[in-house]
Amino acid sequence: MASIKDVAKRANVSISTVSNALNGKSNVGEATRKRVLDIAKDMNYYPNTMARNLKVKKTNTIAFCFSEFERSFYLEIIRGINDCVVNHGYDLIICAHHSIERFLRDGFVDGALVLDKKVKDELILTTASEKLPIVVLDRAIKNKNIYSVIVDNYRVMTDLVKELIQKGYRKFSYIAGVEGTQDNRERFQGMKDMLEKHSIDFLPKQYYHGDFTEKSGYQAARLMLISKDIPEIIVCANDDMAVGAIRAFTDEGIVIPDQVGIVGFDDVDIANFIEPKLTTVSIPKYEWGMYAATVLFRVLQEKEEALVPNKILAHIKWRGSSR
Amino acid sequence: MASIKDVAKRANVSISTVSNALNGKSNVGEATRKRVLDIAKDMNYYPNTMARNLKVKKTNTIAFCFSEFERSFYLEIIRGINDCVVNHGYDLIICAHHSIERFLRDGFVDGALVLDKKVKDELILTTASEKLPIVVLDRAIKNKNIYSVIVDNYRVMTDLVKELIQKGYRKFSYIAGVEGTQDNRERFQGMKDMLEKHSIDFLPKQYYHGDFTEKSGYQAARLMLISKDIPEIIVCANDDMAVGAIRAFTDEGIVIPDQVGIVGFDDVDIANFIEPKLTTVSIPKYEWGMYAATVLFRVLQEKEEALVPNKILAHIKWRGSSR
DNA sequence: TTGTAAGCGTTATCAT
DNA sequence: ATGATAACGCTTACAA
Numbered sequence: 264m265a266s267i268k269d270v271a272k273r274a275n276v277s278i279s280t281v282s283n284a285l286n287g288k289s290n291v292g293e294a295t296r297k298r299v300l301d302i303a304k305d306m307n308y309y310p311n312t313m314a315r316n317l318k319v320k321k322t323n324t325i326a327f328c329f330s331e332f333e334r335s336f337y338l339e340i341i342r343g344i345n346d347c348v349v350n351h352g353y354d355l356i357i358c359a360h361h362s363i364e365r366f367l368r369d370g371f372v373d374g375a376l377v378l379d380k381k382v383k384d385e386l387i388l389t390t391a392s393e394k395l396p397i398v399v400l401d402r403a404i405k406n407k408n409i410y411s412v413i414v415d416n417y418r419v420m421t422d423l424v425k426e427l428i429q430k431g432y433r434k435f436s437y438i439a440g441v442e443g444t445q446d447n448r449e450r451f452q453g454m455k456d457m458l459e460k461h462s463i464d465f466l467p468k469q470y471y472h473g474d475f476t477e478k479s480g481y482q483a484a485r486l487m488l489i490s491k492d493i494p495e496i497i498v499c500a501n502d503d504m505a506v507g508a509i510r511a512f513t514d515e516g517i518v519i520p521d522q523v524g525i526v527g528f529d530d531v532d533i534a535n536f537i538e539p540k541l542t543t544v545s546i547p548k549y550e551w552g553m554y555a556a557t558v559l560f561r562v563l564q565e566k567e568e569a570l571v572p573n574k575i576l577a578h579i580k581w582r583g584s585s586r
Numbered sequence: 587m588a589s590i591k592d593v594a595k596r597a598n599v600s601i602s603t604v605s606n607a608l609n610g611k612s613n614v615g616e617a618t619r620k621r622v623l624d625i626a627k628d629m630n631y632y633p634n635t636m637a638r639n640l641k642v643k644k645t646n647t648i649a650f651c652f653s654e655f656e657r658s659f660y661l662e663i664i665r666g667i668n669d670c671v672v673n674h675g676y677d678l679i680i681c682a683h684h685s686i687e688r689f690l691r692d693g694f695v696d697g698a699l700v701l702d703k704k705v706k707d708e709l710i711l712t713t714a715s716e717k718l719p720i721v722v723l724d725r726a727i728k729n730k731n732i733y734s735v736i737v738d739n740y741r742v743m744t745d746l747v748k749e750l751i752q753k754g755y756r757k758f759s760y761i762a763g764v765e766g767t768q769d770n771r772e773r774f775q776g777m778k779d780m781l782e783k784h785s786i787d788f789l790p791k792q793y794y795h796g797d798f799t800e801k802s803g804y805q806a807a808r809l810m811l812i813s814k815d816i817p818e819i820i821v822c823a824n825d826d827m828a829v830g831a832i833r834a835f836t837d838e839g840i841v842i843p844d845q846v847g848i849v850g851f852d853d854v855d856i857a858n859f860i861e862p863k864l865t866t867v868s869i870p871k872y873e874w875g876m877y878a879a880t881v882l883f884r885v886l887q888e889k890e891e892a893l894v895p896n897k898i899l900a901h902i903k904w905r906g907s908s909r
Numbered sequence: 910t911t912g913t914a915a916g917c918g919t920t921a922t923c924a925t
Numbered sequence: 926a927t928g929a930t931a932a933c934g935c936t937t938a939c940a941a
Contacts, residue, residue: 309691310692314636317636337661345682345683354681359678365677369632369633371635
């Protein structure tokens with residue numbers, strides 16, 4: 264691979280002249296500049312990024328870290344991020360799993376976006392710096408050089424439940440996601456608070472355990488069937504479980520939404536395909552990614568001070584699975 | 587950021603001793619080694635990858651290049667690749683779109699996998715080298731240091747059509763994908779050849795143009811309806827178009843598969859949700875990614891000579907949209 | 910066992 | 926306008 268030396272040799276100039284010519288400095292004669300450029304092109308020469316980065320502390324590269332390949336909506340988020348990054352003339356590298364540490368560590372990138380529950384808070388706290396601002400999309404961290412852009416689960420869930428109450432629903436059940444996850448906590452809390460506000464009871468037995476999988480939703484619904492404890496409306500912590508519940512009821516000839524209503528969260532593809540179509544909460548994924556990247560660039564351009572977490576607003580898609 | 591110098595200073599040794607200690611060389615005393623390691627840890631020191639790469643020509647990093655965010659099946663492929671790469675103790679960086687050039691150019695990575703139609707053959711041909719073997723997943727390139735791992739569209743399509751013929755179908759139509767793409771070409775050719783082999787006519791008017799989108803499939807089916815030219819079985823170049831066709835017929839009360847059969851290609855999520863469920867071709871995405879990465883590592887470990895293109899076998903999922 | 914010094918490919922500073 | 930040289934952070938002969 265041709266280096267700056269090779270070009271210098273063939274152009275009969277010093278390497279500094281080559282460097283200057285290539286970087287458009289004004290201190291190089293027009294004739295030499297042209298000659299150097301031609302030769303560089305001819306030799307298929309490109310400056311070595313790593314060597315350059317050793318000197319110049321700017322990589323024009325942003326990292327996006329994620330690892331949950333199961334959930335296809337990450338692609339939309341990546342698309343949003345990518346478009347923003349490219350618009351700013353930067354490069355994007357996406358890294359998965361444990362590679363993250365290395366890339367964040369040593370000035371490989373100018374900034375990072377993280378959407379990976381497996382990345383521990385501690386790693387983020389220790390690697391974020393003036394030189395490497397980090398935007399997190401899956402948690403709320405309040406710290407210097409760290410910025411959160413997260414979905415406002417709580418807010419949209421209160422809205423959803425409020426409207427369900429307005430539609431006349433009183434007897435609620437909740438199929439929960441993995442205990443301890445922030446998503447599950449906020450979504451549940453949103454429902455609970457709104458019910459309370461309307462003085463509607465919510466008993467522990469109305470809370471069904473689940474783990475975000477379709478199967479767990481199916482099983483929770485089976486449990487309701489067996490115990491003959493079918494509510495008026497079931498709020499599920501995500502769509503996959505809602506789909507499972509719909510299947511369980513449909514299998515038993517229970518008609519949705521006439522005999523029981525079901526709502527989910529996420530607006531996955533299937534939500535719009537299953538019969539009846541699922542009422543759910545849609546997260547504007549592309550915009551989420553785009554906005555998160557935008558925040559990062561605002562920071563990089565020093566137009567931004569530390570902020571409260573940026574909340575992305577989701578919106579409700581009313582479909583046939585609820586009245 | 588702490589550098590090797592800082593560690594050396596605090597440990598009262600030379601930087602080479604630090605380097606040797608950290609890299610587990612045998613030429614360093616047990617006492618010093620421990621002291622250096624402790625200090626390094628305490629200072630939160632990690633060697634700078636770029637500086638190291640400047641010396642040692644090995645990055646232990648593989649790049650995967652893609653850009654078509656629309657198609658969610660890329661996630662599965664990435665998962666396969668990632669698992670393989672991690673198993674080998676390497677890091678994976680995924681890069682999108684134009685960033686590719688830069689990453690491939692200057693020894694950023696030890697090898698690359700490409701699944702991005704937007705990347706031109708020329709770029710691959712010029713960047714692949716002894717130092718940077720490239721595996722392509724979306725085209726067949728026969729060249730030194732370039733290896734293809736591609737889906738055998740032709741083979742599975744001939745199988746599919748053969749079985750359709752055995753099931754009694756004689757009157758075929760084809761809804762094509764984007765003209766000129768290898769996928770469309772191979773899939774169409776597979777069908778055509780098998781029909782020919784069974785002396786079944788296929789006239790130009792039985793070929794309907796499409797562009798891989800659901801809408802184009804819908805329109806092609808509308809065209810059949812209007813011209814009252816409904817075949818016994820419609821072979822679609824992909825699932826999205828097959829879904830469009832199903833919708834078009836269902837809208838008109840045409841019963842599938844009784845009045846017309848439809849088969850697709852890809853086995854997207856919807857294929858298993860739409861009513862009737864779509865007979866289609868399933869590509870083992872995870873395995874595809876895993877295998878492609880495996881080929882790359884075989885090359886890196888010099889266990890592999892240049893090969894004919896590796897073909898991934900797909901298989902047929904018989905469902906309700908065909909007899 | 911430890912240290913010195915060269916070199917990887919750049920850019921930046923300072924002479925010339 | 927051009928060139929010599931130091932420096933970026935690291936590894937690796939080679940010397941001590």
